[in-house]
Amino acid sequence: MDWLDGFGIFYIIGGVTIFLVFFMSYLLKKRFPDKQFDIIFALSLVLLCLAFFPVTMIAIGGWEGMGYGFICFFVLIGTLIGMVAHQLVKIVRKSYV
Secondary structure, rough: OOHHHHHHHHHHHHHHHHHHHHHHHHHHHOOOOOOOOHHHHHHHHHHHHHHHHHHHHHHHOOOHHHHHHHHHHHHHHHHHHHHHHHHHHHHOOOOOO
């Protein structure tokens, strides 16, 4: 996979983000079982990524801005996958918390 050599770090960032979002959502749900802080955490991270993405393209610009934009995109994808995985685990397991 020579054509994906430079993207390896972005995949690692996405994978770490999936793990962190899932873990933080689990901790928030365990600590506050009656509140929806797990969903609020993930949605705030999604909104932060969506807000930061245009800033990287317009304010920073150039190759650096595109690099930060890729990081922001992979964090966004990782957040969405981690949030969906956590919600699926909550649905499947009856005694989750």
